[in-house]
Amino acid sequence: MSGVRVLVGTKKGAFILTSDGQRKDWKVNGPLFEGWEMYHLKGSPVDPNRIFASQSTGWFGQIIQRSDDGGTTWAPVGNQFQYDGVPGTHQWYDGTPHPWEFARVWHLEPSLTDPDTVLAGVEDAALFRSSDGGDTWGELSGLRNSEKGSSWQPGAGGMCLHTILQSPTDPDRIHIAISSAGVFRTDDGGKTWGPKNKGLHSEGIPDGDAEVGHCVHRIALHPLRPDTLFMQKHWDVMRSDDAGDSWTEISGNLPTDFGFVIDVHAHEPETVYVVPITSDSVHFPPDGKLRVYRSTTGGNEWEPLTKGLPQENCYVDVLRDAMAVDSLDSCGVYFGTTGGQVYASSNAGDSWEPIVRDLPAVLSVEVQTLA
Amino acid sequence: MIRVVLPAHLKTLVNDRREIKLEVTGEITQRSVIDALEARFPVLLGTVRDPVTQKRRSFVRFFACEEDLSHESPDAPLPDAVVSGSEVFYIVGAMAGG
Numbered sequence: 001m002s003g004v005r006v007l008v009g010t011k012k013g014a015f016i017l018t019s020d021g022q023r024k025d026w027k028v029n030g031p032l033f034e035g036w037e038m039y040h041l042k043g044s045p046v047d048p049n050r051i052f053a054s055q056s057t058g059w060f061g062q063i064i065q066r067s068d069d070g071g072t073t074w075a076p077v078g079n080q081f082q083y084d085g086v087p088g089t090h091q092w093y094d095g096t097p098h099p100w101e102f103a104r105v106w107h108l109e110p111s112l113t114d115p116d117t118v119l120a121g122v123e124d125a126a127l128f129r130s131s132d133g134g135d136t137w138g139e140l141s142g143l144r145n146s147e148k149g150s151s152w153q154p155g156a157g158g159m160c161l162h163t164i165l166q167s168p169t170d171p172d173r174i175h176i177a178i179s180s181a182g183v184f185r186t187d188d189g190g191k192t193w194g195p196k197n198k199g200l201h202s203e204g205i206p207d208g209d210a211e212v213g214h215c216v217h218r219i220a221l222h223p224l225r226p227d228t229l230f231m232q233k234h235w236d237v238m239r240s241d242d243a244g245d246s247w248t249e250i251s252g253n254l255p256t257d258f259g260f261v262i263d264v265h266a267h268e269p270e271t272v273y274v275v276p277i278t279s280d281s282v283h284f285p286p287d288g289k290l291r292v293y294r295s296t297t298g299g300n301e302w303e304p305l306t307k308g309l310p311q312e313n314c315y316v317d318v319l320r321d322a323m324a325v326d327s328l329d330s331c332g333v334y335f336g337t338t339g340g341q342v343y344a345s346s347n348a349g350d351s352w353e354p355i356v357r358d359l360p361a362v363l364s365v366e367v368q369t370l371a
Numbered sequence: 372m373i374r375v376v377l378p379a380h381l382k383t384l385v386n387d388r389r390e391i392k393l394e395v396t397g398e399i400t401q402r403s404v405i406d407a408l409e410a411r412f413p414v415l416l417g418t419v420r421d422p423v424t425q426k427r428r429s430f431v432r433f434f435a436c437e438e439d440l441s442h443e444s445p446d447a448p449l450p451d452a453v454v455s456g457s458e459v460f461y462i463v464g465a466m467a468g469g
Contacts, residue, residue: 060418076414
């Protein structure tokens with residue numbers, strides 16, 4: 001019997017939501033790690049019972065938890081994230097050099113092929129890898145060193161490495177995204193990296209077409225077309241068909257092209273989802289209407305999906321890691337809000353229902369499709 | 372036996388035990404107590420002090436005998452009442468919020 005397991009990270013703990021393949025009746029388990037900020041939880045594609053979780057607070061720092069039984073029990077693993085060598089400085093908000101300081105793990109990305117290998121994107125921006133199930137971590141320091149990390153500058157949310165996309169066809173290719181530096185790609189397993197921001201234009205930076213310095217909020221790809229990337233930038237929704245070498249805008253008829261999440265349908269590589277947010281100063285949906293927008297044409301032409309979503313007096317946000325899709329025959333789409341709702345659609349977005357309504361603010365949503 | 376009381380967040384990492392009794396050898400200082408605490412519960416490494424610099428985390432405080440010892444040297448002897456176990460050594464998360 002197929003089913004799904006939704007892993008929800010919130011400001012005050014984690015929750016695991018489970019259902020069978022019908023996705024109508026849900027069991028809510030949690031809070032786990034109550035009181036802690038759970039930035040991200042994600043399961044191994046190789047061994048779905050293995051789940052990694054990032055647990056942190058500003059008071060007591062970073063813990064990494066691992067479950068080997070699908071989230072029933074957990075044990076802490078390694079939490080030592082030491083930058084490689086002398087980490088030096090990056091730009092601070094006022095343009096002065098600021099020492100590189102580890103703050104937290106924003107995103108955990110388990111390997112597509114090895115259950116013991118997992119990547120971690122952290123603030124201050126860097127990429128770490130563990131090859132022993134999270135017990136020890138080492139920095140892939142080529143990212144900061146070959147890409148002049150000393151010139152990067154944080155955005156308002158901190159200088160975080162928040163997105164990690166592993167190529168399903170080339171084990172040496174990884175895309176990452178940093179707020180607010182942009183997209184970078186390695187083709188040699190993380191030794192060297194190059195900026196992949198050509199075609200992006202950003203107001204609010206001195207050179208709007210700069211090679212580095214864009215506030216990318218999220219990127220996504222479909223496994224069948226790993227060279228096609230979709231991006232929700234601070235402003236603008238973008239796509240690339242050459243693995244990030246160049247980007248074109250696909251915002252089209254969206255009511256606003258500001259937002260955080262973007263994701264791709266599990267079976268239709270040209271079907272893309274975003275949640276437009278009013279603006280960078282107004283972090284809630286336009287007109288108080290929570291609408292997912294879907295394009296079935298790879299962008300530019302978007303339709304609002306509203307059935308089952310609040311269409312008045314709704315002033316929540318949907319953060320960058322808070323949308324995911326399952327891979328059941330009828331693709332499920334899930335997203336969480338800062339108001340504590342987790343919405344699910346079992347029909348690719350045509351209609352929505354809340355799984356839960358009153359969690360702490362949702363930071364991340366991931367889905368495991370279980371055989 | 373040194374008695375250490377943990378804040379709520381850290382308690383959740385050690386099976387919900389708020390007060391920990393520790394055997395500490397040598398001079399009883401902040402450093403030796405936290406060394407012993409981390410040795411007994413490795414999950415606490417990095418949660419009270421930086422694992423490399425050994426500096427107290429910014430929002431962590433140390434209280435004992437109704438005194439704030441946070442700014443004392445980590446190698447200064449702790450009060451006799453803590454050494455004898457009649458008073459506890461509090462690790463506290465600084466208050467914040469509204």
